[in-house]
Amino acid sequence: MIILYGTLLSGHVHRVRLLLSILKLDYQFEAVSGPSSELLGMNPLGQIPILKDNGIILSDSNAIMVYLVKRYAPGSSLLPQDPVPAAHVQRWLSIATGELRQGPAAARMVCLFHKENEPANAKEQSHALFTFMNTHLGQQEFLATPHPTLADLACYAYTARAPEGGISLENYLHIQEWLKRIEALPGFVSMPWAKDVNPV
Ligand SMILES: N[C@@H](CCC(=O)N[C@@H](CS)C(=O)NCC(=O)O)C(=O)O
Incomplete structure (x- = not known):
């Protein structure tokens, strides 16, 4: 089990x-x-x-x-084996651990859990990341490959709940559409x- x-x-x-x-x-x-x-x-x-x-x-x-x-x-295509798509997935897993954690997740920690040792510029970092992600998702439907991968699953939650950290997604239409694509995946929770x- x-x-x-x-x-x-x-x-x-x-x-x-x-x-x-x-x-x-x-x-x-x-x-x-x-x-x-x-x-x-x-x-x-x-x-x-x-x-x-x-x-x-x-x-x-x-x-x-x-x-x-x-x-x-x-x-599974969730974790491609070919070198280039595999590298793209890894890049977004690194972004999930880096920019997404330091930006939107950090801003949410401050707002929800009153954490004090989070970066002071979490909001700026969030908007820098989301501007980049939004442009990227205007060019392709999923983050790393034409299909959903672990990259999309890793980046979903802290993006979708960014508003809990005071980061509005209103101006990021391609991100909003991507969130809906993830939410439509069979088995989504x-x-x-x-x-x-x-x-x-
Ligand atoms: N790199 C770790 C980070 C996990 C992480 O930061 N978890 C938080 C909860 S969201 C935690 O356990 N924080 C408690 C602590 O760091 O003491 C992962 O991807 O699992």
């Missing part, structure tokens, strides 16, 4: 939930409320998501997604809006 440790309001956790759902994999969700000794034993960095699968323990959302596709859907959830 696969066990996913996380919280419903984490975009890092959401990308794993979204992939598990798209791959139609059964799993148990364990809601965590802080860095317990159990959690730190599995990931000394104290971060979620953490995935447990038949004795294997993995951390890092992007690493977990790569594991799930390679283990349960090898050859959303990340709840914070106002609809009791944070755990």
Whole structure:
């Protein structure tokens, strides 16, 4: 049995939930409320998501997604093998960890969870990223290849919930259309809006 440790309001956790759902994999969700000794034993960095699968323990959302596709859907177009599309996917996974985390996710952390050690220029970084993403998505339907890949799943939640950090998506029409394309994928599950959830 696969066990996913996380919280419903984490975009890092959401990308794993979204992939598990798209791959139609059964799993148990364990809601965590802080860095317990159990959690730190599995990931000394104290971060979620953490995935447990038949004795294997993995951390890092992007690493977990790569594991799930390679283990349960090898050859899936979600993780292309050819060098150029593979590099494009990796680029967007890096953007999910870098610019998306430092911009929209950071702005959301400040607004929702009152985190103080987030970059002061998170809003500026968000608009720089979204301007680039919007132009890019005006030229192609999905981020990395003509088809949805892990890149789209990784970038979805913190983009869709950017308004929770005070970043409006109103001027980014191509991003809005891309979000709808992701939401139309079979197996799509959303990340709840914070106002609809009791944070755990
Ligand atoms: N690179 C990690 C980052 C995960 C991450 O930052 N998770 C946050 C929740 S969204 C967390 O656990 N923060 C607690 C902490 O860093 O102590 C990943 O992609 O999984």
